[in-house]
Amino acid sequence: MSEIIKDLKYSNDHEWIRLDGDHASIGITDHAQDSLGEIVFVELPKVGDVLEKSSIFGAVESTKSVSDLYTPVAGTVTEVNASVENEPELINSSPYREGWMIKISPTNVADIETLLSSEEYKNLIDG
Amino acid sequence: MNETPLFEIHKKMNAKFVNFNGWIMPVWFKDLKQEHLHVRSSVGIFDVSHMGEIEIEGADAENFVNFTFTNKISDLKKGQARYGFFCNNEGGVIDDVIIYKLNDLRFFVCVNAGNVENVFNWLNSNSDAYEVAIKNLTSFYGQLAIQGPRAVEEVAKLFPNSQIQSIKKYTISTLNELDVEFKSKLNHSCPNEDNFLIARTGYTGEDGFELFVPNEVLNEIYLKIIGGIVNIEPCGLGSRDTLRLEKGFPLHGNELSEKLNPIVANLERFIDFSKADFIGKVSLEVLSKNSDFTLIGFKMTDKGIPRAGYKIFSNNNEIGYVTSGTFSPSLNEGIGLGIIKKDFSEIEDIEVKIRNDKKKVKRVSYPFV
Numbered sequence: 001m002s003e004i005i006k007d008l009k010y011s012n013d014h015e016w017i018r019l020d021g022d023h024a025s026i027g028i029t030d031h032a033q034d035s036l037g038e039i040v041f042v043e044l045p046k047v048g049d050v051l052e053k054s055s056i057f058g059a060v061e062s063t064k065s066v067s068d069l070y071t072p073v074a075g076t077v078t079e080v081n082a083s084v085e086n087e088p089e090l091i092n093s094s095p096y097r098e099g100w101m102i103k104i105s106p107t108n109v110a111d112i113e114t115l116l117s118s119e120e121y122k123n124l125i126d127g
Numbered sequence: 128m129n130e131t132p133l134f135e136i137h138k139k140m141n142a143k144f145v146n147f148n149g150w151i152m153p154v155w156f157k158d159l160k161q162e163h164l165h166v167r168s169s170v171g172i173f174d175v176s177h178m179g180e181i182e183i184e185g186a187d188a189e190n191f192v193n194f195t196f197t198n199k200i201s202d203l204k205k206g207q208a209r210y211g212f213f214c215n216n217e218g219g220v221i222d223d224v225i226i227y228k229l230n231d232l233r234f235f236v237c238v239n240a241g242n243v244e245n246v247f248n249w250l251n252s253n254s255d256a257y258e259v260a261i262k263n264l265t266s267f268y269g270q271l272a273i274q275g276p277r278a279v280e281e282v283a284k285l286f287p288n289s290q291i292q293s294i295k296k297y298t299i300s301t302l303n304e305l306d307v308e309f310k311s312k313l314n315h316s317c318p319n320e321d322n323f324l325i326a327r328t329g330y331t332g333e334d335g336f337e338l339f340v341p342n343e344v345l346n347e348i349y350l351k352i353i354g355g356i357v358n359i360e361p362c363g364l365g366s367r368d369t370l371r372l373e374k375g376f377p378l379h380g381n382e383l384s385e386k387l388n389p390i391v392a393n394l395e396r397f398i399d400f401s402k403a404d405f406i407g408k409v410s411l412e413v414l415s416k417n418s419d420f421t422l423i424g425f426k427m428t429d430k431g432i433p434r435a436g437y438k439i440f441s442n443n444n445e446i447g448y449v450t451s452g453t454f455s456p457s458l459n460e461g462i463g464l465g466i467i468k469k470d471f472s473e474i475e476d477i478e479v480k481i482r483n484d485k486k487k488v489k490r491v492s493y494p495f496v
Contacts, residue, residue, distance in 0.1 A: 064453075
């Protein structure tokens with residue numbers, strides 16, 4: 001069973017987003033990392049990059065395949081997790097914590113509310 | 128979607144599945160890298176029942192194979208196998224295959240999953256002048272590949288009466304124990320009674336065997352093998368692909384196709400130009416003297432993983448594209464094969480465009496390991 005964290009919001013593209021004050025951290029879900037298999041490479045944007053909603057902000061790669069990462073809500077990148085760039089397997093072992101990918105300053109914090117709740121995301125992956 | 132007889136067993140083993148040429152196949156079980164490394168150091172088993180089997184039988188079987196196959200066939204002894212191509216008149220590859228000589232009148236061909244119908248129809252359309260029967264046995268045979276440095280000794284322990292060790296590389300034999308145990312259970316015997324074949328061939332670069340056995344009893348045989356060999360790892364198509372790529376083996380659809388000939392893919396050694404005639408010979412002779420493209424191997428210098436389809440550049444000139452690429456589990460770095468313009472084949476430093484950026488790669492010879 002894939003872990004789903006209750007207080008997070010989710011995208012249809014299997015990213016999670018956690019709002020913390022003015023900043024929001026973004027990563028991929030346990031379900032997503034499990035489907036990909038062992039992640040061996042991650043490509044992330046730079047601090048200061050402006051991301052449009054639904055635009056591609058990076059990519060995760062397992063040995064077998066490449067998956068694009070989609071921006072769940074618009075914003076400006078404020079921090080990039082260098083640890084996952086050096087140790088991409090953190091995304092497998094701790095997708096919701098150490099495996100976070102970027103932090104953004106959302107253009108409109110209220111956009112986050114329009115994303116899926118944990119219940120809705122559970123229905124998506126069980127469906 | 129086709130599934131092999133092992134689908135339900137693999138589902139219970141929590142395999143991840145992938146669609147491959149119309150077949151739903153395990154891509155990995157627990158972990159691709161672990162499966163890959165286990166085959167390199169120990170022994171793994173692959174369900175490759177999606178592969179096709181075609182038999183050519185009759186008084187003209189050898190002449191017919193000689194005319195349709197690029198490689199030499201006349202020197203094969205009973206049980207010997209040879210790799211080569213079925214090419215079209217332009218020299219493009221309809222399929223790359225291993226042909227096993229079962230006896231003077233019968234040749235057994237192992238065909239790629241996506242090409243079975245094509246090959247079968249093409250062979251038939253060229254057979255009018257020959258006294259041969261061409262049989263598609265794909266639905267009869269399942270196929271298991273047991274690969275790795277421990278494969279020979281372990282299979283020998285499992286089948287002590289079959290003199291496994293005497294099956295030389297690139298030869299095929301019958302597996303007597305399976306015949307004794309399972310023949311009476313078959314509702315449909317193979318038309319030629321060769322129900323249980325074992326060949327010392329593979330696609331991983333490691334020693335090992337490929338078993339051609341009836342789909343009807345594939346479940347029981349599979350369980351017998353994974354239950355009988357200690358620490359054998361069930362492996363998916365993911366590691367099959369990374370294992371073959373590390374060894375620089377071509378994959379039809381990537382390095383070879385009806386549009387890509389064996390000369391470009393540096394596989395001329397599997398063409399016997401001394402034969403009087405074979406389909407595609409004239410075109411291949413021209414290509415061998417004058418081909419504009421060539422296959423190269425490369426490793427990433429910058430961070431990144433090359434993938435099939437990415438473009439290859441030299442000083443802003445687009446010179447080719449990646450045919451296969453992956454993150455090598457043995458080397459822990461990105462490796463790839465690509466087809467480039469021959470004019471650039473001496474240039475060491477080239478770039479591969481990954482998403483929006485060009486990344487440095489360096490030319491290396493393959494096999495990579």
